[in-house]
Amino acid sequence: MTFRVLVTDDIDRDGIALLEAEPALRVDEVPTLPVPALMERIGDYDAIIGRSATRISAELLRHAPRLRVVGRAGVGVDNVAMDVATELGVAVINAPAGNTVAVAELFFGTVLGLLRQLPRAWETMREGKWDRASLMGAELKGRTLGIVGLGRIGGEVATRAHAFGMELVAFDPYVADARFAALRVRRAPTLDALLDDADILTVHTPLNDETTGLIGRRELARLRAGAIVANLARGGIVDDVALQAALESGHLKGAVLDVYAREPLSPDHPLRQAPNVVLTPHIGANTAEAQRNVAVDVCAAVRDALLRGELSRSMNVAAVAGEWKELQPAMLVARRAAAVARAILADMGVRAVQRLTVRCGSAIAGGRELLLSAAALGAVEGVIEHDRLNLINARALAEGRGLELTAGESGMLPPNALEVSLRGAMQELTVAGNAPADGGPRLTRIGAFHVDVNPRQTLIVLTNRDVPGVIGRVGTLLGDAQVNIAEYHQARMAQGGEALAVISVDGHVDASVRQRLCELPDVQGASVVQFRGA
Ligand SMILES: NC(=O)C1=CN([C@@H]2O[C@H](COP(=O)(O)OP(=O)(O)OC[C@H]3O[C@@H](n4cnc5c(N)ncnc54)[C@H](O)[C@@H]3O)[C@@H](O)[C@H]2O)C=CC1
Numbered sequence: 001m002t003f004r005v006l007v008t009d010d011i012d013r014d015g016i017a018l019l020e021a022e023p024a025l026r027v028d029e030v031p032t033l034p035v036p037a038l039m040e041r042i043g044d045y046d047a048i049i050g051r052s053a054t055r056i057s058a059e060l061l062r063h064a065p066r067l068r069v070v071g072r073a074g075v076g077v078d079n080v081a082m083d084v085a086t087e088l089g090v091a092v093i094n095a096p097a098g099n100t101v102a103v104a105e106l107f108f109g110t111v112l113g114l115l116r117q118l119p120r121a122w123e124t125m126r127e128g129k130w131d132r133a134s135l136m137g138a139e140l141k142g143r144t145l146g147i148v149g150l151g152r153i154g155g156e157v158a159t160r161a162h163a164f165g166m167e168l169v170a171f172d173p174y175v176a177d178a179r180f181a182a183l184r185v186r187r188a189p190t191l192d193a194l195l196d197d198a199d200i201l202t203v204h205t206p207l208n209d210e211t212t213g214l215i216g217r218r219e220l221a222r223l224r225a226g227a228i229v230a231n232l233a234r235g236g237i238v239d240d241v242a243l244q245a246a247l248e249s250g251h252l253k254g255a256v257l258d259v260y261a262r263e264p265l266s267p268d269h270p271l272r273q274a275p276n277v278v279l280t281p282h283i284g285a286n287t288a289e290a291q292r293n294v295a296v297d298v299c300a301a302v303r304d305a306l307l308r309g310e311l312s313r314s315m316n317v318a319a320v321a322g323e324w325k326e327l328q329p330a331m332l333v334a335r336r337a338a339a340v341a342r343a344i345l346a347d348m349g350v351r352a353v354q355r356l357t358v359r360c361g362s363a364i365a366g367g368r369e370l371l372l373s374a375a376a377l378g379a380v381e382g383v384i385e386h387d388r389l390n391l392i393n394a395r396a397l398a399e400g401r402g403l404e405l406t407a408g409e410s411g412m413l414p415p416n417a418l419e420v421s422l423r424g425a426m427q428e429l430t431v432a433g434n435a436p437a438d439g440g441p442r443l444t445r446i447g448a449f450h451v452d453v454n455p456r457q458t459l460i461v462l463t464n465r466d467v468p469g470v471i472g473r474v475g476t477l478l479g480d481a482q483v484n485i486a487e488y489h490q491a492r493m494a495q496g497g498e499a500l501a502v503i504s505v506d507g508h509v510d511a512s513v514r515q516r517l518c519e520l521p522d523v524q525g526a527s528v529v530q531f532r533g534a
């Protein structure tokens, strides 16, 4: 099978070479495409890799039936309709770390440029002048830098600001005290407290509902007179209109902007004429080093997602603590166990399930969210028709059907074991399994019965009375129907009581075979679970 990858927005060659080295990938490299041209082409591709110039809108995603992966050679994914990508099962992969230093360095470049009037100094020199008197500047030393968002870039800015002898304060409610301590940054309890202290305010957050307009008229007014504002994160975090007004009134001494609410910034945008601004055209990540880093990083991750189904780098798959590969057997057990529980409940007349719970042993508990995704996939596949049902959209689809999902750790289970419980109409069924590091995945319990079977292709789960002859009759019936038995596990609660058989068979078991099984003497019920996926 060949996957087609569309690469746009000038991605570094070192990254593209990783894709081209794979015989199963066909790569088309194009310049940034206008929306109609992209719409026309996107239907042919399994993956698209781009930068901020290409908007991956809901409309584009819905227009792309083959698309499996969106790669972003950079950090911000505010240009990707993430909810729709998740709904459609499209993996969104970014390259979060490769351009951090480039942005941090541009911050100091542009702020120093503003403080020392470097753009004007260059202009005067070109004009043939020697105008030292009007080129008086100010220093960073001793000034307080207020950082909103102490993530990767905020952290690198802080590290470098110490070397300039600055005071440091930051506001980031999502970061633990330990990171503030390690970076030697004072924690501002509120944004207002930060605004009260900062001589230079810089934002390094993502653009989202919470941060849009975070620094508006009120916040700018709260800054001390003569403060400087920098936005190298995303246009819209600092309100353009309010910033323009604060610059024109003289309340702010200046501003540094690399990003704008609408890009490219229109040629006649008033900000271009605002006093004391240093403007750059979104070049924060434009260094040879950063572009190589992000291209290699995202191309390798897109390649692995397409060729190996490796989704650990996908932003819309639950985070995995630990190795993705090591979790695969447990994910298979979770998916299979949920499929078995759903099929048995359905045959008991319980079709609408309300709650899915996954409990994990200690060794796999770090992957509980991913295991929950896998169980959600097992619970809905075969029930809903969706041509792109996968780990990415299974949870949202299950929740959309009213299923409540929870995952947790259980100290009662062996380290690599897990339990999946499905509940509906006052009935709950638990199916347990084990995925030991040194053996194949096994289902180990169905309801109260201990079993031991590899959930391979097709499982028949039979309830019967524990009397002689049942196994023989079942074997004969399946043999006559050309159904080959791989494993037959018989479990019972007590001699002569209720018994349960789990039969792993090759290939498909049709409804008539199930019907005839149910009609055998002493057989009380039979469920057939046809597993999907590898
Ligand atoms: N100008 C350019 O070319 C570039 C711009 N960027 C922008 O910079 C942003 C930051 O990048 P990284 O540092 O790599 O991301 P990051 O995810 O490492 O850091 C973002 C930080 O913002 C914090 N945060 C989120 N909401 C907040 C709020 N309401 N108030 C305060 N803090 C909040 C988070 O807790 C996190 O620590 C990206 O989202 C992207 O938009 C990134 C790279 C290049």
Ligand SMILES: O=C(O)C(=O)COP(=O)(O)O
Pocket (backbone or CB within 6 Å): 051, 052, 053, 073, 074, 075, 076, 077, 099, 282, 283, 284, 285, 286
């Ligand atoms: O990585 C980011 O978030 C950036 O803003 C860089 O964007 P770009 O790849 O230069 O279009």
